[in-house]
Amino acid sequence: MSTNTLVNAPTLAQRARNIRRNALRMGEVQGQGYIAQALDISDVLAVAYFHAMRYRPEEPTWEDRDRLLLSNGHYAIALYAALIEAGIIPQTELETYGFDESRLPMSGMASYTPGMEMSGGSLGLGLSIAVGMGLGLKRKGSKSRVFTLFSDGELDEGSKWEAMMSAAHHKLDNLIAIIDVNNQQADGPSKQMMGFEPLVDKLEAFGWFVRRVDGNDLDAVVAAFDAASSHPQPQPRVIVADTLMGKGVPFLEQREKNHFIRVEAHEWKLALAELDAGDRS
Amino acid sequence: MKSAISATPGKPRLTTSAMIASIAAEGQKTKPAPFGHALVELARSRLEVVGLTADLGKYTDLHIFAREFPDRYYQMGMAEQLLYGAASGMAAEGFMPFATTYAVFASRRAYDFIHQTIAEEDRNVKIVCALPGLTSGYGPSHQAAEDLALFRAMPNMTVIDPCDALEIEQIVPAIAAHHGPVYMRLLRGQVPLVLDEYNYQFKLGKASLIRDGREVLIISSGIMTMRALEAAKELAGDGVDAAVLHVPTIKPLDHEAILREAGKPGRLVVVAENHTIIGGLGEAVAALLMRSGVHPAFRQIALPDEFLAAGALPTLHDRYGISTAEVARQIKWWLR
Numbered sequence: 001m002s003t004n005t006l007v008n009a010p011t012l013a014q015r016a017r018n019i020r021r022n023a024l025r026m027g028e029v030q031g032q033g034y035i036a037q038a039l040d041i042s043d044v045l046a047v048a049y050f051h052a053m054r055y056r057p058e059e060p061t062w063e064d065r066d067r068l069l070l071s072n073g074h075y076a077i078a079l080y081a082a083l084i085e086a087g088i089i090p091q092t093e094l095e096t097y098g099f100d101e102s103r104l105p106m107s108g109m110a111s112y113t114p115g116m117e118m119s120g121g122s123l124g125l126g127l128s129i130a131v132g133m134g135l136g137l138k139r140k141g142s143k144s145r146v147f148t149l150f151s152d153g154e155l156d157e158g159s160k161w162e163a164m165m166s167a168a169h170h171k172l173d174n175l176i177a178i179i180d181v182n183n184q185q186a187d188g189p190s191k192q193m194m195g196f197e198p199l200v201d202k203l204e205a206f207g208w209f210v211r212r213v214d215g216n217d218l219d220a221v222v223a224a225f226d227a228a229s230s231h232p233q234p235q236p237r238v239i240v241a242d243t244l245m246g247k248g249v250p251f252l253e254q255r256e257k258n259h260f261i262r263v264e265a266h267e268w269k270l271a272l273a274e275l276d277a278g279d280r281s
Numbered sequence: 282m283k284s285a286i287s288a289t290p291g292k293p294r295l296t297t298s299a300m301i302a303s304i305a306a307e308g309q310k311t312k313p314a315p316f317g318h319a320l321v322e323l324a325r326s327r328l329e330v331v332g333l334t335a336d337l338g339k340y341t342d343l344h345i346f347a348r349e350f351p352d353r354y355y356q357m358g359m360a361e362q363l364l365y366g367a368a369s370g371m372a373a374e375g376f377m378p379f380a381t382t383y384a385v386f387a388s389r390r391a392y393d394f395i396h397q398t399i400a401e402e403d404r405n406v407k408i409v410c411a412l413p414g415l416t417s418g419y420g421p422s423h424q425a426a427e428d429l430a431l432f433r434a435m436p437n438m439t440v441i442d443p444c445d446a447l448e449i450e451q452i453v454p455a456i457a458a459h460h461g462p463v464y465m466r467l468l469r470g471q472v473p474l475v476l477d478e479y480n481y482q483f484k485l486g487k488a489s490l491i492r493d494g495r496e497v498l499i500i501s502s503g504i505m506t507m508r509a510l511e512a513a514k515e516l517a518g519d520g521v522d523a524a525v526l527h528v529p530t531i532k533p534l535d536h537e538a539i540l541r542e543a544g545k546p547g548r549l550v551v552v553a554e555n556h557t558i559i560g561g562l563g564e565a566v567a568a569l570l571m572r573s574g575v576h577p578a579f580r581q582i583a584l585p586d587e588f589l590a591a592g593a594l595p596t597l598h599d600r601y602g603i604s605t606a607e608v609a610r611q612i613k614w615w616l617r
Contacts, residue, residue, distance in 0.1 A: 109401070111402060118402070121397070125393075125398055127366075128362060128365075128398070130370060131367045132374075132378075133374055135355060136370060136371040136375070136376055139331070142374075158362075159360075159394070162358070162362060162363040163360075163366070166358060
């Protein structure tokens with residue numbers, strides 16, 4: 001949780017709604033983007049940034065912060081939306097998303113953006129870096145934790161499983177992984193590209209503490225983060241979040257599922273309107 | 282199908298194609314594990330130094346460090362992508378990882394991890410790799426003929442090819458003083474000691490004229506500097522006066538020293554490297570000379586663009602033209 005004490009702090013649902021709105025506005029600015037993924041992961045990011053993680057918005061490199069490594073760099077639009085909501089990136093920069101000279105490139109890179117802890121894009125990197133950070137934090141005697149978000153498609157990468165074994169081997173109880181199971185990758189449904197179920201059994205067999213939840217049920221996500229934080233055994237933790245692409249915007253939820261969904265120019269406003277309508281209902 | 286290596290008449294036929302083979306000639310002065318001992322020395326004062334390896338601690342001399350600092354030594358298992366990703370993570374937390382494996386595995390298997398998690402983020406990771414170029418008779422799986430080309434092409438990466446034990450001892454503190462990623466070729470085990478006779482001191486990014494001569498300038502790195510110095514002695518016996526410019530830092534290249542020496546009139550310039558003829562020191566020097574309008578007679582001694590054979594190292598070094606005798610023979614042929 002941010003060290004800023006907020007009076008009348010918005011609810012997690014409001015935070016998630018704001019993250020979705022930020023993402024949609026960036027999508028509108030650029031006319032494209034991995035918007036369906038951003039919408040599916042907004043609830044998880046709301047819980048991460050407004051319930052689970054310690055950080056200082058005004059000091060993104062604060063030594064005692066919890067780190068979040070975005071392994072799936074194409075989710076940058078979602079993380080920027082969360083970083084804007086968290087006050088780490090100014091709201092005004094939203095308009096620069098994807099433009100030349102912007103600090104918000106379409107694929108997340110540590111060298112560009114405050115609060116972006118790694119350069120993703122080449123999928124499968126994040127968990128290995130997280131292992132090193134986890135080892136480093138322990139070596140320093142730090143209480144900070146490493147969160148890393150990656151997608152179900154990344155489970156195809158062998159490096160993920162090297163890192164899974166390593167994290168358990170080194171008993172990294174300061175590492176919390178989040179897997180976005182939206183069942184969609186570049187060439188189609190993830191489970192058809194390379195079957196990864198039974199995922200919970202696999203992860204447990206690799207020595208991890210596992211919680212699998214509906215990633216769009218805020219209460220369930222909060223419970224999963226709490227369980228992952230308080231689990232007493234010296235082992236790494238993973239939250240498997242089953243999510244719905246396009247969540248929160250009904251016409252995008254229902255659109256034929258694609259990795260990179262088409263949104264027509266006039267539809268961005270419509271999407272924002274549907275998001276707000278859903279919030280009022 | 283590969284052609285069998287034929288025995289040279291009059292030479293004993295060597296039979297070992299072992300993975301690990303000493304590059305020291307019989308009776309040559311050597312020092313044991315110079316990297317391991319130098320790292321221990323460094324780590325006494327630099328508390329941020331940690332050692333990581335992927336199941337090759339013993340074979341990269343990192344076991345010396347592990348013995349001295351067991352709690353600063355991280356065994357990452359036989360997982361090179363993890364090794365370099367984790368090294369990046371430790372560097373992000375303020376540590377200075379020396380992460381070791383064989384050159385083939387760092388340059389070929391873990392390339393993207395080094396590119397994205399270390400080089401792109403300019404992390405302070407020292408990548409130290411044994412069996413560079415043709416220093417294993419085990420075959421292409423362990424012969425890193427293209428490592429310099431691959432790492433030269435990577436932005437932010439400093440690339441170093443040391444000659445001997447003395448230089449390795451000097452490089453360790455020098456790369457620790459440089460903030461940023463470094464790829465260093467490693468000679469391990471009993472490592473030849475050569476440069477102690479030349480009052481040598483390594484400086485990062487600097488070439489060093491180890492020997493002057495009027496007829497030929499050999500520009501070399503790594504063990505080829507040792508071969509060039511031996512060949513120069515042999516050539517002197519035949520009345521050929523050879524200079525040797527040692528270029529241990531492949532990137533950034535010492536333009537000033539190379540242009541100064543190659544620009545001196547009347548000398549054949551020969552670049553000698555333990556690396557494929559594609560993309561290494563030879564082509565780097567050639568491009569520099571062309572760009573700068575310096576056009577001496579120019580030749581390269583390097584490994585051919587092919588998958589190299591398994592076999593005993595002396596046999597292979599003769600076959601591919603990087604043994605002392607072959608270096609001298611080729612230079613005499615070019616000067617005929």
